[in-house]
Amino acid sequence: MTRLAVVNSRAKCGLHAPAVSVEVHLSAGLPALNIVGLPEAAVRESKDRVRSAILNSGFEFPTSRITINLAPADLPKEGGRFDLPIALGILAASGQLPTEPLENTEFIGELALTGTLRSISGALPAAISATEAKRTLVLPQLNAQTAALCPDSRILAAADLLATCAHILGKEQLQEVSTKPESKSVTYPDLSDIRGQMQAKKALMTSAAGAHHLLLYGPPGTGKTMLASRLPGILPGLNEQEALEVTAIHTLSSISTPPDWKQRPFRTPHHTSSAVSLVGGGSQPKPGEISFAHNGVLFMDEFPEFSRVALEVLREPLETGEVVISRAKGQACFPASFQLVAAMNPCPCGYQGDSQKSCRCTPEQVRKYRNKLSGPLLDRIDLHVEVSTQKTATLFSAPDNDDLNSGNIRQKVISARQTQMTRQGKYNAMLKPAEIEKYCKLEKADQDYLTRLCDKLGYSARAVHRILRVSRTLADLSLEEQISKQHLAEAIHYRKLDREPA
Numbered sequence: 001m002t003r004l005a006v007v008n009s010r011a012k013c014g015l016h017a018p019a020v021s022v023e024v025h026l027s028a029g030l031p032a033l034n035i036v037g038l039p040e041a042a043v044r045e046s047k048d049r050v051r052s053a054i055l056n057s058g059f060e061f062p063t064s065r066i067t068i069n070l071a072p073a074d075l076p077k078e079g080g081r082f083d084l085p086i087a088l089g090i091l092a093a094s095g096q097l098p099t100e101p102l103e104n105t106e107f108i109g110e111l112a113l114t115g116t117l118r119s120i121s122g123a124l125p126a127a128i129s130a131t132e133a134k135r136t137l138v139l140p141q142l143n144a145q146t147a148a149l150c151p152d153s154r155i156l157a158a159a160d161l162l163a164t165c166a167h168i169l170g171k172e173q174l175q176e177v178s179t180k181p182e183s184k185s186v187t188y189p190d191l192s193d194i195r196g197q198m199q200a201k202k203a204l205m206t207s208a209a210g211a212h213h214l215l216l217y218g219p220p221g222t223g224k225t226m227l228a229s230r231l232p233g234i235l236p237g238l239n240e241q242e243a244l245e246v247t248a249i250h251t252l253s254s255i256s257t258p259p260d261w262k263q264r265p266f267r268t269p270h271h272t273s274s275a276v277s278l279v280g281g282g283s284q285p286k287p288g289e290i291s292f293a294h295n296g297v298l299f300m301d302e303f304p305e306f307s308r309v310a311l312e313v314l315r316e317p318l319e320t321g322e323v324v325i326s327r328a329k330g331q332a333c334f335p336a337s338f339q340l341v342a343a344m345n346p347c348p349c350g351y352q353g354d355s356q357k358s359c360r361c362t363p364e365q366v367r368k369y370r371n372k373l374s375g376p377l378l379d380r381i382d383l384h385v386e387v388s389t390q391k392t393a394t395l396f397s398a399p400d401n402d403d404l405n406s407g408n409i410r411q412k413v414i415s416a417r418q419t420q421m422t423r424q425g426k427y428n429a430m431l432k433p434a435e436i437e438k439y440c441k442l443e444k445a446d447q448d449y450l451t452r453l454c455d456k457l458g459y460s461a462r463a464v465h466r467i468l469r470v471s472r473t474l475a476d477l478s479l480e481e482q483i484s485k486q487h488l489a490e491a492i493h494y495r496k497l498d499r500e501p502a
């Protein structure tokens with residue numbers, strides 16, 4: 001006697017959900033259950049759950065030699081999600097279920113001993129891949145709603161093994177789930193809530209317009225956090241694809257709930273965060289804060305207080321927009337295209353340069369504090385902006401003019417971004433040196449001005465590139481084709497930290 005059944009399922013690998021086929025083979029011989037292709041501990045647990053779930057659902061557990069193979073062999077395979085396909089495979093191979101209905105359907109779900117289905121992680125990426133393969137996906141009820149956000153998907157929600165079997169037997173259909181993303185309007189805190197701070201607001205707009213990373217420095221209590229939290233509200237709205245990516249990343253983790261549909265993420269990791277919680281990792285690689293901030297904003301307050309390791313691992317994703325986590329068994333890649341807003345005090349006590357309180361730090365302490373940020377890391381942040389203490393009178397003054405509300409600024413940002421996409425197919429912050437030469441041409445006099453100034457201030461070539469990229473954005477914001485001296489001077493002002501004695 002030899003009987004075979006194949007059930008389609010999906011693994012989880014970064015944001016991908018590669019196809020896995022669960023092959024179940026029954027043969028004569030002493031009753032035994034072997035699973036090939038899963039780590040040993042996962043196999044042990046899965047065996048117990050599958051056996052109990054089958055028996056508790058009123059089916060027979062075959063008394064033959066059962067071999068289960070999860071193919072391909074080289075994929076990372078967490079145990080639980082394959083319980084459902086394994087159980088269905090055993091039932092089909094032993095003739096308790098027909099095999100044809102299994103063909104164009106995929107199954108994922110962890111079984112409780114009673115046969116109830118427990119939720120799994122990565123439901124939306126699995127739905128996207130199943131839809132691409134033109135197959136129906138059967139998922140635990142708790143996952144189905146999110147998975148159905150995938151356009152054109154066919155998602156069936158199953159409460160337990162018994163209901164799934166009834167569906168396969170054609171006795172009772174599983175419920176098809178369709179999710180219309182909530183179209184309620186997305187709201188963010190508004191820039192007009194902040195009095196004064198004109199320079200910082202302008203910098204925030206520049207940062208949004210050219211996708212430049214931003215560093216805010218100034219004494220405590222000057223509103224750096226308030227400013228940063230207003231960045232998502234002046235960025236263009238998310239499109240369907242971007243919103244889907246944001247939700248898909250969140251389904252990979254149980255520790256973080258996705259933001260509202262089309263809401264730009266705003267993540268605020270604490271400075272005591274480990275490098276793993278910040279960029280992702282673990283033995284079964286999981287996304288970190290930088291991936292939860294994908295298509296949104298990552299706000300790192302007390303920037304120099306983050307561990308040196310955490311700060312250094314940020315460099316790569318800041319450049320590439322993704323994070324690759326390498327493991328002995330291959331690697332996982334998570335998207336991490338976010339806009340960084342870092343904030344720091346000017347010195348350990350916070351009051352260097354403050355007009356009202358005096359600084360208690362020694363020059364040595366200040367140097368040590370600033371040096372925690374390496375040159376290459378600071379190099380990736382185009383805008384360094386001083387946020388100073390506001391005069392009390394400003395805080396109680398009438399609201400600033402209406403132009404500076406988030407809605408108006410967002411319109412300017414959107415139009416500046418469109419200019420960049422039309423001209424060069426990418427945002428100014430992403431311009432490579434050759435492209436800078438092409439798109440950030442200066443007039444002769446301005447070229448000389450920049451050269452003179454940079455010689456005097458001792459700027460590196462990289463710093464000059466930053467200045468040109470930011471100048472380009474400033475020109476785009478003022479609807480000018482040619483970068484002017486005024487744009488250059490403003491951009492140089494945003495590199496103040498480069499020339500302050502560290």
Ligand SMILES: [Zn+2]
Binds near residue numbers: 347348350359
């Ligand atoms: Zn100080």
